[in-house]
Amino acid sequence: xxxxxxxxxxxxxxxxxxxxxxxxxxxxxxxxxxxxxxxxxxxxxxxxxxxxxxxxxxxxxxxxxxxxxxxxxxxxxxxxxxxxxxxxxxxxxxxxxxxxxxxxxxxxxxxxxxxxxxxxxxxxxxxxxxxxxxxxxxxxxxxxxxxxxxxxxxxxxxxxxxxxxxxxxxxxxxxxxxxxxxxxxxxxxxxxxxxxxxxxxxxxxxxxxxxxxxxxxxxxxxxxxxxxxxxxxxxxxxxxxxxxxxxxxxxxxxxxxxxxxxxxxxxxxxxxxxxxxxxxxxxxxxxxxxxxxxxxxxxxxxxxxxxxxxxxxxxxxxxxxxxxxxxxxxxxxxxxxxxxxxxxxxxxxxxxxxxxxxxxxxxxxxxxxxxxxxxxxxxxxxxxxxxxxxxxxxxxxxxxxxxxxxxxxxxxxxxxxxxxxxxxxxxxxxxxxxxxxxxxxxxxxxxxxxxxxxxxxxxxxxxxxxxxxxxxxxxxxxxxxxxxxxxxxxxxxxxxxxxxxxxxxxxxxxxxxxxxxxxxxxxxxxxxxxxxxxxxxxxxxxxxxxxxxxxxxxxxxxxxxxxxxxxxxxxxxxxxxxxxxx
Ligand code: ADP
Ligand code: MG
Numbered sequence: 001x002x003x004x005x006x007x008x009x010x011x012x013x014x015x016x017x018x019x020x021x022x023x024x025x026x027x028x029x030x031x032x033x034x035x036x037x038x039x040x041x042x043x044x045x046x047x048x049x050x051x052x053x054x055x056x057x058x059x060x061x062x063x064x065x066x067x068x069x070x071x072x073x074x075x076x077x078x079x080x081x082x083x084x085x086x087x088x089x090x091x092x093x094x095x096x097x098x099x100x101x102x103x104x105x106x107x108x109x110x111x112x113x114x115x116x117x118x119x120x121x122x123x124x125x126x127x128x129x130x131x132x133x134x135x136x137x138x139x140x141x142x143x144x145x146x147x148x149x150x151x152x153x154x155x156x157x158x159x160x161x162x163x164x165x166x167x168x169x170x171x172x173x174x175x176x177x178x179x180x181x182x183x184x185x186x187x188x189x190x191x192x193x194x195x196x197x198x199x200x201x202x203x204x205x206x207x208x209x210x211x212x213x214x215x216x217x218x219x220x221x222x223x224x225x226x227x228x229x230x231x232x233x234x235x236x237x238x239x240x241x242x243x244x245x246x247x248x249x250x251x252x253x254x255x256x257x258x259x260x261x262x263x264x265x266x267x268x269x270x271x272x273x274x275x276x277x278x279x280x281x282x283x284x285x286x287x288x289x290x291x292x293x294x295x296x297x298x299x300x301x302x303x304x305x306x307x308x309x310x311x312x313x314x315x316x317x318x319x320x321x322x323x324x325x326x327x328x329x330x331x332x333x334x335x336x337x338x339x340x341x342x343x344x345x346x347x348x349x350x351x352x353x354x355x356x357x358x359x360x361x362x363x364x365x366x367x368x369x370x371x372x373x374x375x376x377x378x379x380x381x382x383x384x385x386x387x388x389x390x391x392x393x394x395x396x397x398x399x400x401x402x403x404x405x406x407x408x409x410x411x412x413x414x415x416x417x418x419x420x421x422x423x424x425x426x427x428x429x430x431x432x433x434x435x436x437x438x439x440x441x442x443x444x445x446x447x448x449x450x451x452x453x454x455x456x457x458x459x460x461x462x463x464x465x466x467x468x469x470x471x472x473x474x475x476x477x478x479x480x481x482x483x484x485x486x487x488x489x490x491x492x493x494x495x496x497x498x499x500x501x502x503x504x505x506x507x508x509x510x511x512x513x514x515x516x517x518x519x520x521x522x523x524x525x526x527x528x529x530x531x532x533x534x535x536x537x538x539x540x541x542x543x544x545x546x547x548x549x550x551x552x553x554x555x556x557x558x559x560x561x562x563x564x565x566x567x568x569x570x571x572x573x574x575x576x577x578x579x580x581x582x
Contacts, residue, residue: 020305027054041061046191051172056321064122070135071125073112077099090296093232107152110128110147156319178262221242230328234298235318264309272326276330277520335557393407393414415568422549441485449473470485470489471495486499503522
């Protein structure tokens, strides 16, 4: 039989809301730390016991809650952060829904002790499973302490969903680390069962910030990540991304912050993934730490009660902006350091004459040194800068074991993997041809390429990419193609053979290809097949040409599979080998 319709009691409403807001102890930590940050705290101390189930205590030195407001703070839909629809549309605080404290209070034992700025004494309020308990004066300096005991004791069904203490603690650690990455100027300390787990002093200088994020991501990341800085109108991107050669087997260590809020956003993650696709081996993942600032009106944070999901008003524009900024940073790669100002070296800025002119983005590389880059515009990566002199990769000394080129550089010795480097040079040129007028070289006699009917299907799919790269090729029957011209830059290679391989390349699953239909995969295949093979003897002028080509190629530091193309031995290091003091 159907029950009559009833309005649910307030405590039950809060417990239902708690189901969404407080999925586990770490979510309580998140809500309380968010409140401390919204209150302008510069010091936040977190204590937990038994994975947060027995106790979560967050203590801050923020602006505090006035004694008269304490009861309101635990009332549903009560907030000091927004007051109107307009406020909601432009919200910049982490909280705004006014449901965290009542939700927590409805499923646990909550105590708040707070002293507001300017008040002569603190006051406290206790709530047990939604029932307001004692209230009265207390002792405390300015700030707020919120204590949550016996989480979910009032909803035993929820307790069953908790994982082991260790797992819950791991989620809390992740949460506090994210908070620490979101505000470098705030000090954080996390203690578990009385033992210090995390301790982050306030980090003002870049060196201190690097120490903080290095200890969270890993010291190696801090040592050799690539700085990112780009701006386009109301959107700004800053942060650090891993060198492609430092990729990881798992997609962890990827942090996104939007207007100071840690978010899990598929759109942003995809933009980075696409940008790395050219330089990362399939199935590997980069670590990164990225901060997006955007006009709050252009992003909706009120998508889910936990507020970790967001929605951009113009998602494709944000995606393109982020992708280009990351591609640009990767294209500069480790060469960023050579384009520094103030180092006294012959630094040169990316081509000033190429329109459209965007504002220069400036990032601090090391203390005192500024990296200046021009943010990517309309899909074009800024030209890479090696050194004004041009001879970054130096003078050829010879070929080593049929695989490497040895060169003397201004800084020491360089070993270049000739196949990997040549492959990258060819790939970038093939891509640059696409959409433009690819220079072709006519064959003296057209060549017929025979295929099975099934192969023809795949070939027709890849044909446009090959055509764009400079192959003049037409279908003449169900099982034959006619090749009349090949890209000029491949004239030496056995073009017909490699074309056949390229035509039969199967698409990778990644969607959102900017050349469309797996074209890059086809071009990468062509580049790999056409690049010089091991054991081919190269004449000195061929090797010199390769070095000069490398200097003008973006992303030259890695081959198409993410392996390094060259390494350098600085003279100082060589001197050390010989115990030679300088
Ligand atoms: P919201 O954060 O969405 O406003 P909450 O339920 O988390 O909702 O908190 C309710 C209110 O309690 C906040 O709007 C704020 O005024 C006050 N408050 C909560 N925690 C703190 C704190 N640590 N310091 C100062 N004020 C706080
Ligand atoms: Mg809140």
